[in-house]
Amino acid sequence: MAWLVVRVRGTIHARHDVVETLRYLHLTRANHATVVPEAKSFAGMLHRVQGYVTWGEADPETVGLMLRERGETVSGSRLTPETIGETLRAKDLPDVARTVSEQGLTRVAGLKPLFRLKAPKGGWRSTKRPFALGGALGYRGRSINDLVRRMV
Numbered sequence: 001m002a003w004l005v006v007r008v009r010g011t012i013h014a015r016h017d018v019v020e021t022l023r024y025l026h027l028t029r030a031n032h033a034t035v036v037p038e039a040k041s042f043a044g045m046l047h048r049v050q051g052y053v054t055w056g057e058a059d060p061e062t063v064g065l066m067l068r069e070r071g072e073t074v075s076g077s078r079l080t081p082e083t084i085g086e087t088l089r090a091k092d093l094p095d096v097a098r099t100v101s102e103q104g105l106t107r108v109a110g111l112k113p114l115f116r117l118k119a120p121k122g123g124w125r126s127t128k129r130p131f132a133l134g135g136a137l138g139y140r141g142r143s144i145n146d147l148v149r150r151m152v
Helices: 016-026 038-049 061-072 081-088 093-104 141-151
Strands: 001-007 032-037 053-057 125-129 136-140
Touching: 001 038, 001 093, 001 141, 016 038, 032 093, 053 141, 061 141, 081 093, 136 141
Parallel strands: 053 136, 125 136
Antiparallel strands: 001 032, 001 053
């Protein structure tokens, strides 16, 4: 499985190591999202930037929806059935979505490592409090998929 990570806040007055970690995760602006593998190194990165992002387990259906609606190739073109075959050497979108949801977005050659999403319908909850205390930040488990569906 992989984690779906969405950036919630900007980096005004943030420490340098937090800004660099967000850059390593390819989350350069608010409402950008990426899919990273569940590895110990990424868990440490997410722990460091937990005051700026929210994350949880990615479903293949949600990843497929994001690829279909917001996916881009490295050249900057939209992800269509024609570009899937040409750039990714895959048969169809569900195969690509399954691969991304298992290995992460950076492991698939030919795709941009981020999704540029809209702000969620209904808005964010408090962007200064953790999810467990009624806010929007930090780990949220499978409910990240509901949030991303509101953002696509």
